[in-house]
Amino acid sequence: MSAPMQRMAVYCASNEGARPEYLACARTLGTLMAQRGLTVVYGGGRVGLMGALADAALAAGGEVIGVMPHGLVQREVAHHGLTSLRVVGSMHERKAMIVELSDAFITLPGGLGTLEEFFETWTWAQLGVHQKPIGLFDVEGYWSPLVALLDHVDAEGFLRGNPREWLVVSDEASSMLTRLQTFHAPTVRRWLRLGET
Template sequence: MKRLAVYCGSASPADTRFIDNARAVGATLAGRGIGVVYGGGRLGLMGAVADGALAAGGAVIGIIPKALVDLEVTHRGLTELHVVDTMHQRKQAFTDLSDGFVTLPGGTGTMDELWEAMSWAQIGYHAKPVGLLNVAGFYDGLLQFVETMAETGFLRPQHRGLLITADDLDTLLARMAEYQPGRPITRMSADEL
């Protein structure tokens, strides 16, 4: 994996573990020679990931919608900055420019990015690993929900392995490196659906 899209919040929670972890993720990826593709902002976890990677000598590509540039939240020290018109273009650029996805804690925007990466993998629009770093148990409830989707049949057995999870980055990256895509919906028969 040469580049990973990192999805995370633009907020700065009171619990400093989240910011510290985001900065460490950026630094670790840079230390492994893995470029970061992210939302282009300077605030919150997003800014911490970028700052961590840049401080460690890594490449950081930001993808930001023009509406957010106008709010002056853009990180100005990036390796590359791409300004797009829409959130849809932003997410497409994440997919086009990365070899996989890592999700850190975040809010609705982060969830939108994660679910789209998963649904696109399920359909067959990409065959890249989708990782989730469960920092301080932040995603425990979401992981239970994914299990509930599988148990009730809304997440097919062939797609249970789409979301790769771990509590620490080293384990997550190792699991992502071993990822073997399952058969996407577009290659399944009607009887299998």
């Protein structure tokens, strides 16, 4: 039996987005994670969805770990009221530490940086680097076009192995957390056979 989840990474934007529902979902998620005893691991920012998530979790008595490159800390975008702020040398180190610290991942609405974090984490699951589930929090249908694209990529034969099985898609925070907490990792099938390119 696997150990219970203790920490979940949340990938999210450093701005608020165009709809108030995005900020609201970040706050709801932070509060629920704290109520369930889950530590938030995130990029360490104090603004946008990042700040809303962290502030809500802290206000509900939860623990929040931020991971941020030194250069961004110096630009004064770091949240200095966290349980712990880990300062690293680069964006690559930031992503690696977030994966190392976390038992699961949730992707809130966000831009290029959020997409990049999601895809790298998902690719690492496909390659067997980790066996941790990845959630897409589909607030107001934000991720629906991406899910449709992923299904298309799968149908066209470009997703080797079973990467789709690692994804948990939900439009509701409590359901998302429950599904991640009860996730059973699929067996990693070989995504590339010898002689294939």
